[in-house]
Amino acid sequence: xxxxxxxxxxxxxxxxxxxxxxxxxxxxxxxxxxxxxxxxxxxxxxxxxxxxxxxxxxxxxxxxxxxxxxxxxxxxxxxxxxxxxxxxxxxxxxxxxxxxxxxxxxxxxxxxxxxxxxxxxxxxxxxxxxxxxxxxxxxxxxxxxxxxxxxxxxxxxx
Amino acid sequence: xxxxxxxxxxxxxxxxxxxxxxxxxxxxxxxxxxxxxxxxxxxxxxxxxxxxxxxxxxxxxxxxxxxxxxxxxxxxxxxxxxxxxxxxxxxxxxxxxxxxxxxxxxxxxxxxxxxxxxxxxxxxxxxxxxxxxxxxxxxxxxxxxxxxxxxxxxxxxxxxxxxxxxxxxxxxxxxxxxxxxxxxxxxxxxxxxxxxxxxxxxxxxxxxxxxxxxxxxxxxxxxxxxxxxxxxxxxxxxxxxxxxxxxxxxxxxxxxxxxxxxxxxxxxxxxxxxxxxxxxxxxxxxxxxxxxxxxxxxxxxxxxxxxxxxxxxxxxxxxxxxxxxxxxxxxxxxxxxxxxxxxxxxxxxxxxxxxxxxxxxxxxxxxxxxxxxxxxxxxxxxxxxxxxxxxxxxxxxxxxxxxxxxxxxxxxxxxxxxxxxxxxxxxxxxxxxxxxxxxxxxxxxxxxxxxxxxxxxxxxxxxxxxxxxxxxxxxxxxxxxxxxxxxxxxxxxxxxxxxxxxxxxxxxxxxxxxxxxxxxxxxxxxxxxxxxxxxxxxxxxxxxxxxxxxxxxxxxxxxxxxxxxxxxxxxxxxxxxxxxxxxxxxxxxxxxxxxxxxxxxxxxxxxxxxxxxxxxxxxxxxxxxxxxxxxxxxxxxxxxxxxxxxxxxxxxxxxxxxxxxxxxxxxxxxxxxxxxxxxxxxxxxxxxxxxxxxxxxxxxxxxxxxxxxxxxxxxxxxxxxxxxxxxxxxxxxxxxxxxxxxxxxxxxxxxxxxxxxxxxxxxxxxxxxxxxxxxxxxxxxxxxxxxxxxx
Numbered sequence: 044x045x046x047x048x049x050x051x052x053x054x055x056x057x058x059x060x061x062x063x064x065x066x067x068x069x070x071x072x073x074x075x076x077x078x079x080x081x082x083x084x085x086x087x088x089x090x091x092x093x094x095x096x097x098x099x100x101x102x103x104x105x106x107x108x109x110x111x112x113x114x115x116x117x118x119x120x121x122x123x124x125x126x127x128x129x130x131x132x133x134x135x136x137x138x139x140x141x142x143x144x145x146x147x148x149x150x151x152x153x154x155x156x157x158x159x160x161x162x163x164x165x166x167x168x169x170x171x172x173x174x175x176x177x178x179x180x181x182x183x184x185x186x187x188x189x190x191x192x193x194x195x196x197x198x199x200x201x
Numbered sequence: 202x203x204x205x206x207x208x209x210x211x212x213x214x215x216x217x218x219x220x221x222x223x224x225x226x227x228x229x230x231x232x233x234x235x236x237x238x239x240x241x242x243x244x245x246x247x248x249x250x251x252x253x254x255x256x257x258x259x260x261x262x263x264x265x266x267x268x269x270x271x272x273x274x275x276x277x278x279x280x281x282x283x284x285x286x287x288x289x290x291x292x293x294x295x296x297x298x299x300x301x302x303x304x305x306x307x308x309x310x311x312x313x314x315x316x317x318x319x320x321x322x323x324x325x326x327x328x329x330x331x332x333x334x335x336x337x338x339x340x341x342x343x344x345x346x347x348x349x350x351x352x353x354x355x356x357x358x359x360x361x362x363x364x365x366x367x368x369x370x371x372x373x374x375x376x377x378x379x380x381x382x383x384x385x386x387x388x389x390x391x392x393x394x395x396x397x398x399x400x401x402x403x404x405x406x407x408x409x410x411x412x413x414x415x416x417x418x419x420x421x422x423x424x425x426x427x428x429x430x431x432x433x434x435x436x437x438x439x440x441x442x443x444x445x446x447x448x449x450x451x452x453x454x455x456x457x458x459x460x461x462x463x464x465x466x467x468x469x470x471x472x473x474x475x476x477x478x479x480x481x482x483x484x485x486x487x488x489x490x491x492x493x494x495x496x497x498x499x500x501x502x503x504x505x506x507x508x509x510x511x512x513x514x515x516x517x518x519x520x521x522x523x524x525x526x527x528x529x530x531x532x533x534x535x536x537x538x539x540x541x542x543x544x545x546x547x548x549x550x551x552x553x554x555x556x557x558x559x560x561x562x563x564x565x566x567x568x569x570x571x572x573x574x575x576x577x578x579x580x581x582x583x584x585x586x587x588x589x590x591x592x593x594x595x596x597x598x599x600x601x602x603x604x605x606x607x608x609x610x611x612x613x614x615x616x617x618x619x620x621x622x623x624x625x626x627x628x629x630x631x632x633x634x635x636x637x638x639x640x641x642x643x644x645x646x647x648x649x650x651x652x653x654x655x656x657x658x659x660x661x662x663x664x665x666x667x668x669x670x671x672x673x674x675x676x677x678x679x680x681x682x683x684x685x686x687x688x689x690x691x692x693x694x695x696x697x698x699x700x701x702x703x704x705x706x707x708x709x710x711x712x713x714x715x716x717x718x719x720x721x722x723x724x725x726x727x728x729x730x731x732x733x734x735x736x737x738x739x740x741x742x743x744x745x746x747x748x749x750x751x752x753x754x755x756x757x758x759x760x761x762x763x764x765x766x767x768x769x770x771x772x773x774x775x776x777x778x779x780x781x782x783x784x785x786x787x788x789x790x791x792x793x794x795x796x797x798x799x800x801x802x803x804x805x806x807x808x809x810x811x812x813x814x815x816x817x818x819x820x821x822x823x824x825x826x827x828x829x830x831x832x833x834x835x836x837x838x839x840x841x842x843x844x845x846x847x848x849x850x851x852x853x854x855x856x857x858x859x860x861x862x863x864x865x866x867x868x869x870x871x872x873x874x875x876x877x878x879x880x881x882x883x884x885x886x887x888x889x890x891x892x893x894x895x896x897x898x899x900x901x902x903x904x905x906x907x908x909x910x911x912x913x914x915x916x917x918x919x920x921x922x923x924x925x926x927x928x929x930x931x932x933x934x935x936x937x938x939x940x941x942x943x944x945x946x947x948x949x950x951x952x953x954x955x956x957x958x959x960x961x962x963x964x965x966x967x968x969x970x971x972x973x974x975x976x977x978x979x980x981x982x983x984x985x986x987x988x989x990x991x992x
Contacts, residue, residue: 061324063324071229076222077222077226077228077229078221078222078223078224080226080402080403080454081404082402082404082454082487083487083910083911084486084487084910085910085911087911087912087916088911090402117222118220118221119222119223121221122220127220127221131221134216134220135212135213135216135217135220138212138213138875138876138878138879140216140219141455141710141711141879141883142401142403142452142453142454142455142708142709143215143216143218143219143220143224144224144401144402144403144454144455145454146219146220147222150220165924166920169919169922170919170920172918172919172920173918173919175919176911176918177402177919178399178400178401178402178457178883178886178887178916179402179455179879179883180882180886181882181883181884181887181917181922181925181948182882182919182922183879183882183924183925184878184879184882185919186924
């Protein structure tokens with residue numbers, strides 16, 4: 044079995060995996076990072092979005108071996124210790140989550156959006172979330188949270 | 202002074218763990234030595250199982266065990282029980298064919314499990330499952346409910362004639378017929394309530410475990426009601442007594458009804474774990490969820506409304522075929538009967554109602570309660586019918602509704618279909634919704650749209666639902682095989698913090714916050730001193746779980762009763778400590794005070810005295826401050842409301858754009874408005890999804906599920922929906938201590954009618970008068986073009 048090594052949330056992690064192992068399986072099963080979720084088998088739901096080398100990606104669409112040497116960030120690496128990231132705090136403030144299952148993917152996707160668009164409008168947020176399904180919130184409060192999160196991030200920037 | 206908490210949008214206690222990836226869902230759990238289960242499922246809609254050969258699978262790498270239906274029968278495993286018995290018109294019981302854990306003899310829908318393969322890894326189990334050789338003799342199948350009742354239709358069960366589970370009715374047929382005989386106008390409607398797949402984002406997952414030393418079985422499960430699963434699985438399927446069976450439902454990623462039922466896979470992994478002495482884990486793939494989670498809705502109905510000259514409703518006749526799928530799921534029998542036809546009075550004074558419902562077996566996944574469960578079907582039917590009547594007799598749809606609303610001073614109001622509404626004000630919610638939606642200004646917007654070549658429509662729906670399920674004696678008389686009370690324990694810890702144990706279950710609803718608000722306000726302690734525990738039969742007393750918007754109306758009422766007991770005992774303790782008469786002790790803002798004095802003891806001091814009873818009336822009072830209460834509701838609760846949708850349709854493409862959605866709902870007292878709004882938003886998205894996008898389809902020839910993944914089943918996405926305008930108007934529930942009614946299902950109940958009435962309002966200008974859900978671009982485009990062709 045090939046050995047893969049990647050930097051996950053700032054720490055070097057490695058493991059032996061079957062070549063067919065998906066990144067999401069490596070994160071959940073080998074590294075025990077179960078914050079990244081699996082909600083479908085057709086790469087539609089977006090529950091498994093993580094960042095690889097700074098870009099948002101559905102971690103069910105890439106093999107662990109393809110991420111050898113990569114820099115990976117998961118939901119577990121977003122907060123600063125006990126302090127929520129402004130995007131996480133905005134989701135809490137605006138009730139942008141209910142059951143919490145799609146939430147990690149939503150937050151990671153939202154952070155990816157802000158990387159591309161510092162001040163997204165409601166239609167832009169809705170369009171960006173095309174690849175993230177939520178069955179609880181009707182998206183209303185997720186959209187509000189992402190808008191507020193983006194604004195808070197802009198303010199926090201020096 | 203303690204802050205008032207009931208009514209505040211307190212931010213949720215549970216969010217931190219979900220936002221940081223620290224949620225604890227079933228698939229996140231791994232047990233030492235665990236093995237993995239994969240189910241072999243029928244590829245056919247209807248077939249005889251001629252043989253199952255497991256030899257090749259048994260030799261596969263990493264294989265641990267293969268079990269078939271025959272193995273379970275040999276082990277004496279029971280079949281999956283139905284929790285509700287419905288009677289036929291003639292009083293005879295419904296047909297209740299066995300629902301085996303693994304099919305034996307016959308398979309009755311695509312996805313019906315026939316064997317379970319257990320291996321050292323999931324991949325090994327998947328590969329071994331490919332090597333289970335099942336020989337089937339295919340049989341003709343029937344998936345559509347109207348086809349299944351036709352003479353000559355394929356029959357699912359030898360013992361069930363005409364695929365008919367039951368032929369049930371409610372109401373007064375003679376009175377309804379008499380109303381139609383004297384009607385000035387009769388509106389008729391044939392209507393389909395499209396089949397839906399609930400699709401909670403977390404797929405079902407189970408881990409069975411067994412401790413040989415103690416003989417205790419444990420099931421970790423994605424369920425909404427762990428005690429009910431323990432009872433059903435222990436007593437009826439595995440024959441394990443409750444004290445040797447623990448069911449844990451940790452964080453659960455959405456349910457919407459689909460995680461109420463006792464599923465075959467739960468029993469299979471629990472049983473297999475004991476056989477193997479190793480934990481057995483199963484997690485559904487999404488495509489497997491489509492093939493095995495209970496579906497929702499799927500009615501075909503003919504309805505008639507009789508009106509007098511002034512537009513007053515005189516009578517309603519409804520005849521419904523309800524698809525139950527291939528087997529009876531846990532609540533299946535009750536959904537199209539007691540949760541549907543009893544709601545057919547809606548918000549109206551219709552004096553005579555008669556409804557008949559045929560529950561029908563078909564070669565499809567079992568159908569059971571999905572968000573709203575019966576009530577969306579009733580509301581959609583009524584509101585489409587009322588709008589059609591308004592069009593036919595040329596009266597404004599809002600006006601026709603007002604003319605027939607139950608008056609504000611008519612409560613308690615006894616409907617002709619069993620229910621007695623305790624409170625409501627349908628005029629107020631309708632006025633609120635119409636105002637917020639600018640109903641009066643619609644004509645101008647329609648004309649503007651017309652100038653841009655678009656068809657614009659506005660539609661409204663009112664609804665009533667029966668929540669807070671349910672008074673046990675009433676439910677029992679109607680065929681329920683369980684009580685429907687709820688339990689709460691308030692465990693005051695020695696230093697004054699509180700642990701609440703509830704029989705309800707939160708899978709997104711935020712009970713950890715709302716229940717804590719109720720406790721913190723009542724006891725005058727900080728909310729972070731209150732933790733709410735749910736979802737583990739080893740921790741919580743026997744409760745019935747969460748569905749039917751029952752958690753706060755029933756579970757919250759049990760909580761208030763337990764708090765009453767805590768306060769009462771606290772007063773006794775304080776009276777002793779303060780050397781005063783118990784009757785003179787007042788409890789307010791976290792302090793027990795001797796009335797009219799400044800002598801007081803804090804809640805924390807009283808708690809400490811209860812556990813360190815050095816100065817304590819031990820002769821008359823037990824130590825400790827830990828009170829449990831059960832609450833059996835006196836009646837259902839009756840949330841209601843009015844919803845308004847506004848749409849624009851592109852006549853060239855048939856695309857419906859939902860521009861605005863307004864909801865005005867009456868949920869009684871609101872504990873956390875932020876959470877309530879979130880519940881409404883989510884319900885609306887599901888209701889709008891039903892109206893515009895979602896439809897579970899089977900191929901009528903092969904019986905194959907055509908919409909078997911998120912590629913084919915059209916889930917609503919962020920870009921499909923507008924932001925919603927939601928508001929509430931409270932009339933309090935008169936029979937529970939919090940005055941609460943429940944809010945979980947409202948959106949899914951009101952939205953389909955409002956959206957479809959808006960779509961039909963827009964299409965009426967091009968001659969289209971009828972359309973079934975979902976109003977997909979293709980269906981709308983065809984309707985426009987067919988009507989052009991006919992003109």
